[in-house]
Amino acid sequence: MSEWTFYGRGQSLAELRKIVQEQRWFFCRISGRRRIGKTTLIRELALANNELSARLLYLQIPDSDERDVATAFRRKLEESDYPGAAKLAPDVRDFASMAQAIGLACRAGMLVVLDEFQYFTRAKMAPFNSFLQAEVDGLRFDNLKVGGLFVLGSLQSEMNALLEDKGAPLYGRITHKLDLDHWDFEDLLDVFSSQSVNHPMQWLTLWTFFEGVPKFYHDAYVQGLFDVPASAFTDELLKRMFLSSSSPLADEADTWFLRELRGKSVSILHYLSEHSGCSHGDLVAALNDTDEPNALGTSLVRLVKNYAMVDKLLPIFADGKSRNAKYYLSDNFLQAWLAVGRPAREIARLKPVEKALSISIPRLNVLEGFTFKKLIRKLHLECSRKGKGDFELTQMSLGYWNRAKTSEQNIEIDLVAIDAVNKKIRFGSCQRSEHAHEAHVLAKFEQHISGFFATRDYKYLESWVCEKVLFSPVFSATYRSDLKSKGFGCYDLNDFARLLRA
Template sequence: MADWRFYGRRSTLDQLRGLLEQPRWFFCRIQGRRRIGKTTLLRELARDEEALVERLVYVQIPDSDQIDVASQFRRALQDSLSNTVQALANDVHDFASMARAIATMNRAGIIVVLDEFQYFTSPQLAAFNSFLQAEVDVLRESKSGGLFVLGSLQSEMSALLDDKAAPLYGRLTHSFRLDHWDFEDLLAVYNDHGLEDPYEWLLLWTYFEGVPKFYRDAHGQGLFDAFSDTLRNELLVRLFLNEGSPLSEEADTSFLREMKGQLLSILHFVADHPGTGHNELVASVHWPTDTGRSLGAQLKKLVDNYGMIDRRHPVFSDSRSRNARYYVTDNFLQAWIAVVRPARDAARMQLRERVLEKAKPRSETLEGFAFEKLIRQLHVECSRKGKGDFPITSIEVGFWNRARSIERLVEIDVVALNSEDKRVRFGSCKRSASAHDNGALAAFENHIAGFMSTVEGRKLTGWEVEKVLFSPTFSKKETPGLEKAGYRCLDLNAYAQLF
């Protein structure tokens, strides 16, 4: 089994090195979802900069109270490799002394990392922000040291640092956002660990998307050495079902611990019905008659505050469109609710073989939805990096309408626009190439014609139209006939060759 190494983030690492080399104090935010690699990034930075190890103090902030936070902070100082830092520990007993210790360390060239910084939005911890502000305002004139604050909840980090009413507003000197690994980064992982089958790529992306920690856990469990035809079962068993498996409680602890009541009901319904509309939510979640306004407020929390649900609109529509559809934003959370947790719960009473048999069709359905999402993201990545032959000016999630009859229904998976060259790409995504059969192609043509006859579609009159079929793989036998019929065929191998 190949060793695990640090993947991606090279550009961010270079920028952080430049930050450390500047002869002035800094206050830097590093933000991203849980398990995305914020702490790992700083660990890699310290590995590259050996002198940084002794002048780096890391503190993970607990979701607790002032006494506990000060205790954790004091313990981190005691465990430091620096005598200067250790000497400060005994004087730390509350938020005021914590802030003073940070300032003293920074002036001595010590860099402080506060992880889970978003917890300082809670009422019992909020006072720390004012104490830190007082020290930061003086430190801005310093020539050494710095402060990293790491957080996973965008709305809470913004409330602490971007809200004009917040004590720390306007104090940041630098800000970084860590997103998922790109497909190009994932290809490096796949190549290093002998994963050559695009269906393996899709399966892993369906469950882990581009979250580094999950892939590292999979590597640690030997998953990448499993045979291709057993990979799905091995993924569920090794990562979730085995006693002590590393991700068996991940969603409950990282995503769902704050979810209760109506929020949880909405989240479960959207996970079980990807692409549901507002009316379906109202009808199916069985809300009391007087909570229509409450449903909107709860949806807003899940979309804007927690970022757990994605509200998507059809091509050319605006944010006020009533034709929005809802999806669980995070692949891992979607897989957890739709596949993993039912399998985990059933495995407590049923034979594992039966559990895995029932999980297979659920997983395949999930992989189909994930494949559409992956194709859209590949369009964006390729355009951003100058790869391929379709630079986009707008990537749309597709088009759908609110047809009164099934005959007038229009559904298109991908609508990619290049307004500069007046080109439009219509895409149909299928998890299996054989699903692009005559019936599916006829339906695809009807949906394109239906779209072009709408008010939105008429905006593209005179544009060059490209029709593309997407699947994880196309065989040499399948491609010629489809191309002869006027369709371009693109699979994951074709995208891999671009990188």
């Protein structure tokens, strides 16, 4: 196993270097889900330059009150080796003096980093924003050539409320904005290659739990998971990351995802973890209370729009008013924790770990079937965006479904990809195992494609070039040859790896 290094984020790091080298005071927002690597990016920026490292003043905002936050900032000033920083500390007593100290630190050439900035949406913390506004305005209008302010936050809706809402004190003050998303699969391939994780089923298992969240992969590295043979990999992932007394992720979801949610919102998340792709009607039938008829709808809207924990997905070509929407948990880790990790941990508290594994592994296999479909869609988007694929996307659906009068007439297709420029359409069927592409499954797949073309809205697409493609994590040469002889294309994760590395 190789040493852990800084993976991916090359473009983001280059953007930050450009910002700090412009010789102009800046106010930069860096947003992204928890554990996505915001703080690591700042640290990497500083590691490459000793002078820059000395100028950085980093504070993780405590979820507390004015006195506690001011005390934490004063302590950081006292500990700083930058000339003049310690002299600012004694005057920091409250939000007003803290904001003034930030202004003075910037004027002295320091780069102030406020992490967990979204906590300033709290009612008892909100006054800080007005004090900071006054300092920011002064720094902007003075045309400074030094200093800067980074604010880091993980909840998009709350960061928007602080910085993008027209009624917010800091509205319009941001000079630079950086949004960090998951690692691309190409970045993950670099991790897999350097850590000798070579089997595509290992890739799928890791992506099912961790998607592209850098911190989780680093935790796996620290736990020695990448040294485990492929045959024992899944068992050891569950043991080391969730079930042992030293497991780093045992409380992650409850601490960072669920701690601010109550009641109906938590019920919705638990239901979706067991019923991915359910309809609004399914949710109503399972969770609606007659004594609180509006609670379900309100909670669902918050989970979709405010917290981005739930995805509302529409059929291909559907407008926003379609009733055929389906709902999914948007975060792989949260889905895996609720469906597999937490149940396994609860069993392991009372029974042997082997019993917990025997119950959890089949649940994980089912979950991997769902996340594999999600991964294939992501790979199509990534390859098309980078110009490395064999299909130029102009539109893609996360699956097509209709609401027919009878269940026998329903149409469900895992992947519908559109290349309008070249008049090509690709239909995809995803199975966790190549053996699952059986004759009756292929027949049903072709039946659904025919049903798609038979619909009034999509009949015109029948004249386009049509590709029928099957996807599995791994295809053997024998299965690939047999399926191709039946008119189906075949792609596995090794194929996508070759495309991305070409």
